[in-house]
Amino acid sequence: PSDKTATPVILSIMSQQQTRMSCLTCRSKKLRCDRVLPSCSRCTQSGEDCVFPGSRKSKTGRPRKIRELETKLVELEHQLAAFQANQQQATKEDTVDQPNTRETSNSLEIPREDDQTSHGSHPATLNLTLFDEDSLSVGLSLGHDSYHGSSLELIETYFDNMGWAAPMIHKARFMESLSQQATRQTPKCLIYIIMALGASVSRNNQVMARTLYQCAKVQARSTESKGEGQDSITLSHVQYWALVANFEAQQMMFSQAVNSLCRGIRTAQLLQLHRLDKKSEDSAIASAEDWIELEEKRRTWWVLFIADRLVCGTTGLPLCIDERETSTLLPTTEEAFAKGRRELTETLESALSLRSVGQSILTIRVIAALFFQHTLEHTSPISPSSRLEADQDEFWNQHRRLDNDLSLLLMNLPDAARLSNFPSNPDAVTINTYIHAAIISLHRGGLWNIRYSANSAGEDQWVSQQARQSHERLLHSAGEIAHILRMVPDCRMTFINPILNFAVYLACLVFIEDYLERQKQQSEDTAQFLLSVLVTISQDNAVAKSLANQVARDMYYVGIEVPPDLIPQIESCSLFLTDVGIITVNIAFRLLHSD
Numbered sequence: 399p400s401d402k403t404a405t406p407v408i409l410s411i412m413s414q415q416q417t418r419m420s421c422l423t424c425r426s427k428k429l430r431c432d433r434v435l436p437s438c439s440r441c442t443q444s445g446e447d448c449v450f451p452g453s454r455k456s457k458t459g460r461p462r463k464i465r466e467l468e469t470k471l472v473e474l475e476h477q478l479a480a481f482q483a484n485q486q487q488a489t490k491e492d493t494v495d496q497p498n499t500r501e502t503s504n505s506l507e508i509p510r511e512d513d514q515t516s517h518g519s520h521p522a523t524l525n526l527t528l529f530d531e532d533s534l535s536v537g538l539s540l541g542h543d544s545y546h547g548s549s550l551e552l553i554e555t556y557f558d559n560m561g562w563a564a565p566m567i568h569k570a571r572f573m574e575s576l577s578q579q580a581t582r583q584t585p586k587c588l589i590y591i592i593m594a595l596g597a598s599v600s601r602n603n604q605v606m607a608r609t610l611y612q613c614a615k616v617q618a619r620s621t622e623s624k625g626e627g628q629d630s631i632t633l634s635h636v637q638y639w640a641l642v643a644n645f646e647a648q649q650m651m652f653s654q655a656v657n658s659l660c661r662g663i664r665t666a667q668l669l670q671l672h673r674l675d676k677k678s679e680d681s682a683i684a685s686a687e688d689w690i691e692l693e694e695k696r697r698t699w700w701v702l703f704i705a706d707r708l709v710c711g712t713t714g715l716p717l718c719i720d721e722r723e724t725s726t727l728l729p730t731t732e733e734a735f736a737k738g739r740r741e742l743t744e745t746l747e748s749a750l751s752l753r754s755v756g757q758s759i760l761t762i763r764v765i766a767a768l769f770f771q772h773t774l775e776h777t778s779p780i781s782p783s784s785r786l787e788a789d790q791d792e793f794w795n796q797h798r799r800l801d802n803d804l805s806l807l808l809m810n811l812p813d814a815a816r817l818s819n820f821p822s823n824p825d826a827v828t829i830n831t832y833i834h835a836a837i838i839s840l841h842r843g844g845l846w847n848i849r850y851s852a853n854s855a856g857e858d859q860w861v862s863q864q865a866r867q868s869h870e871r872l873l874h875s876a877g878e879i880a881h882i883l884r885m886v887p888d889c890r891m892t893f894i895n896p897i898l899n900f901a902v903y904l905a906c907l908v909f910i911e912d913y914l915e916r917q918k919q920q921s922e923d924t925a926q927f928l929l930s931v932l933v934t935i936s937q938d939n940a941v942a943k944s945l946a947n948q949v950a951r952d953m954y955y956v957g958i959e960v961p962p963d964l965i966p967q968i969e970s971c972s973l974f975l976t977d978v979g980i981i982t983v984n985i986a987f988r989l990l991h992s993d
Contacts, residue, residue, distance in 0.1 A: 421448045549593060552603060552610075556596035559891055562824050564644060565732060565760055566637055566697040567592075568690055585621065588638040590614035595645055599891060604938070611645055614638070633691075636666045636698055643705060647896050650940040652713075659709060663702050663718045671699040672719070674726040675745075690738045697729045700760060704767040708897045711771035714778060721746060721768070729760045752803065757812045759825045765807060766832040773800050773836040777843025790847075794864075797844055801871075804837050821885040824892045831882060834875035835901035838908060841868035841875075869912075876908035880924050883931050890934060896941040902928055903945045907952070914956045922958050929953065929960065 420431035421438050423446050431438050433450070441448035557569050575584045594610035597603040618638060622630045639662030646655035666672065674695055706719045728749055730741040746764070749755060755762055776796055811829065813819050820826045845868050848861050879901060886892050893899060909925040912918060929949050936943035950960045 419451050419454065421450050423448060548603070552593040552596035552600065552606075553589075554596070555600050555603075556592045559599050560595050560894070563828075563895060564640060564701045565735075566640070566694060566701045568694055568735065570736070571690065585617070585632070585634045585638065587614045587617040587621065588634045588641070590617060591638055591641045591645060595641060598645065598648060599894065599938070601938075607645075608649075611642075614642065631665060631668055633669065633671075633695060633698060636662050636669065636671070636702070638662075639665060640698070640701055640705065647709075648894060648939065648941065650944065656709060656713070656715065659702070659705055660718055663706060666699055666702055669695075671695050672724045672726055674699070676725045688738075689740055690735070693730060693735050696726055697735065697760060699724075699726050700729055700764050704763055707767040707771035711767075711774040712897065712900060717771075728756075728764065729758050731756075731758045732760070752806045752810055755807070755810050755812065757814065759812075759814055759829070762807075762811065762815050762829050763825070763832070766829050766836075769800065769803055769807065770832050770836040770839075773804075773840045773843075776800060777839055777846075793847060794844075797840065800840055801837070804833055804840070808833055817882060817885065822887050827882055827886055827892050828895065828898065831879060831898055831901045834878045835897075835904055837875040838872055838901075838904045841871045842904075842908075844868045845872075872908050873912060876905040877924070879905040880928060883928070889931055890938060893931075893935050893942070894939060899932070899935065899939065899942045899945055902932060902935075902942075903949060906932070906949050910949075910952050910956055910958065913958060925949075925953060925958055926960075933961075 418433045418435075419425075420433060421441060423441055424431035424438065429440060431440065435450075437448035553573075561567070561569065572584060575582065576589075590610050591614040594607050594614060597605075597607040597610055618630065618635070621635070639658050643655045643658040643662065646652075646658055674692065703719055703721075703724070706717060709715065710717045724746060727743045727745060729735070730739075730743055733739075734741045743756070743758070743761070746768075749761060749765060750768070752765075755765060808830075814823070815826045815829050817823075817826050817830055845865060848865050848868075883889060883893075883902065893902065906925055906928040909921040909928070913921040913925060929946060932942050932946035932949060936946050953960050
């Protein structure tokens, strides 16, 4: 009887369990619930509160995540509409100011090379254009988390492969600033140009380089348009202009590169970066700033100084920086800068005595660039169209001083700048190449002075001796540049600097001239090797491509064999056409052109 009584009770309980809904905890975890009161077995085991709903709830709206995504999508659509309106306005202004379509292609609007961006063949670049005048792209405007993608990869690529070329930004502080609030972050224009430079040396991301460069310029223009433009007078904007000039020079936009460099120099002078260590010390710079920031300012100034000397030396333009007005101390070693360790340094005037050039690689580059510019300035008055009536004693005294300075600098290089110790170090390669390029220019000028001087007649013995010495020095320095190229594991990356391409070009001309005069097989072989290096570099380098084409023309016209695909047209111009065996002493970037 008891079993018969219990059976209806059990059936009743089971019926209630079947009609009762699962508890909220099991439903949220999508687990099977046994629906036992007062607490199901799963909640009992886990110790959680077990609550059974009284009725089924109908869905009254979409999940929260979907609503948030819809809100973000609407915001992005508004940003895109605003950006397109701004671009249309900028395009109209550029069309009025610059009717030439080739010049307009370098305007501030986002480029559409081969309509790739507009047709969506490169979706990675599309997100980079979704910004207006007050915000970064979608990736950069969402905070530091977005830098874990391609943006962070491009920034790291810049510091790993190109940071040595302009060592003025403290990497640790820059990376830390990316996670700061928007008001304390590095300016957007500087972030973009760093990414553009990183993309320019990345085979997988080269298509993004021009777009990022244009984004950087738009952001800089946006900052300048706010208020009275005072927000664009900062250290970061000086660094931005220096890197923009670097990028433009690599892309053979030389006129724009010079303008950007001058803009950076004038902004730096407004910030008194050339007088950071003035003896009067009327401003408490050292106490108001930490040492790393002070050193970063010094380095930024000297990077601009190097660029000014190299650009003006190779183009014949007047200098923007007067070294006599510079009281800022020379930079410390790279290790001290990275670790924030104080080091004593000296002034430029003191360093030029060459008694001790110190251990700072950037300081050595400053001195090498200065001597490079002095050499080109010394040889610039020489031309075949005018006979030299100047004081020959003064010319040759200056010639010997420069030759001694360059030789002394080579002998006093610190261990970190010696190729015998670090053949793959880009700093060592750059410094030695600058010095040997200056020696080549100096002695080519000496030979030209002998050939065209009105006062050299009657001094046959001295003239022949000086000509022989200059010729030997030319071949030695050109051979050293060829030796450097044989040692460097990756010429494409190390010789990305246009001035280094220019040095390879000068070395190649030396061997072409030597072959023309003496028909030496070794000179022919070395010239062909240097041409092959320029061709290799030209795969990603517009400057090297132009120089390789010019070298191929010159080799072709003197009878040196060149690759079939580089054989120039007969009507193409060669430096050897007007006066066979004698070419112009000053080969400047103004002679280059795009092919």
